[in-house]
Amino acid sequence: MTTQQGLLGSSLAGFGAILSGKSTAARETWTWKGDLLNVANCGKLVAKFQLVNVKREGRKNIAYIRGSIVSGWPKQKTGKSAPQTKYELWYSLSDDTPLKSRLSYKSKSRTSVIETTAYWEPIQQKAQLTSLKRKAAVAR
Amino acid sequence: MKSLGFLLLGPILGLSALSIAGQSVIISPDALALPSLCHYDLTFQPPADKRLVVSYEATESWNYVEKDGRSGMSGKSTKTATLHWTFKKQGRQSPYLTSGRFMAASYLGSSTKAGKKSASDIVWTRGGGYEKGQGCHTDKTWFAGEMKETLAFPIDRRGEARPGEC
16 A cells, blocks of 8 residues: 655645545545645644545545644644644545545644635647637638 | 446455456455445546646635734735646656646735735736736735645645745
C-alpha cells in the first residue's frame, strides 16, 4: 500500500482533489508528510487522513475522507499555539471526481475556511474545432 | 471505478481477491454488508480529454497583535475563483501535472493596519484581467499566485511563501 505524497499533499491545502496511488479500506488511516508552500516556514508537516466511509448516492460511490495536520509545525507554532486544521473531501470513486472539499484552519491570529466544488468538462480537441470551423465555412 | 464492480460481484462469485488491470483488489466475503472491510482504490486518474472545472471560495479573518500589546493588523476577506484544470502524466512521484487557468476571480476584503482602514473590491475575468473595483490588492499576479499555491501543488517546492500566513 503506497501513498505518493506529491499530489496527496494538495488535499491539505483546500482543493483536496487528488489521492495518488492510494488503496485503502474504510476506517483506515494513513499519514502524509510534507510542506505547504502557502504556509511560511512550516517545517515538515505531518497529517493523518482517514477514509471514513463510502456511501452510494444514486449511481455513484462517494468516499468521505477526513484529515488534519497533527504535527510538524515550526517551533513557534507548537503547543497550544499550533494551528488547528480540519480537512474533508467527498470524492466520487465512480468517476474519479473530487466533488467537494472543505478545509478549516485556525491559529491564534488567523482563521480560514476554504471550500471547493468540481466537475469534469469535455475538452474540445483542436481537430474537433477545425472540423467544426470547416463545417461552418461550408454552411456559409 | 472499475474495481468497484468487482468488489460487489466478488462475494457473489465467492471470490476472495481479484487482480484487475494490474491492481490487486481485496474483497471481503461480506463486502456488500460491510463496505468498511473493502479496499478502495483512491488513485486519481484524470481523463486526458476532460478538464476539471473548480469553484473555490475562501473566507478569512486575521488579527495580528504586536509584542507591545497594540493591535498590529486585522481584517477579513472573501476570495472566489473559477478555474480550469488539465492534467498530464509526469512521473512516479508526481504522476500528474496540472495547469490551472483562471476563468474568473474576485477579492473582497477590508483591513486595518496601524489604525488605517482600507478596503478591496476586485473582480477579474478571463482575458480581461482586472475589471473593476478598488483597493490595495489590485495585483492580479499576487492573487493568482496565492490561489495557485493553495489549489495546486503546494509541496515539493519552497519559496514564494508569504510571511505571516501561519
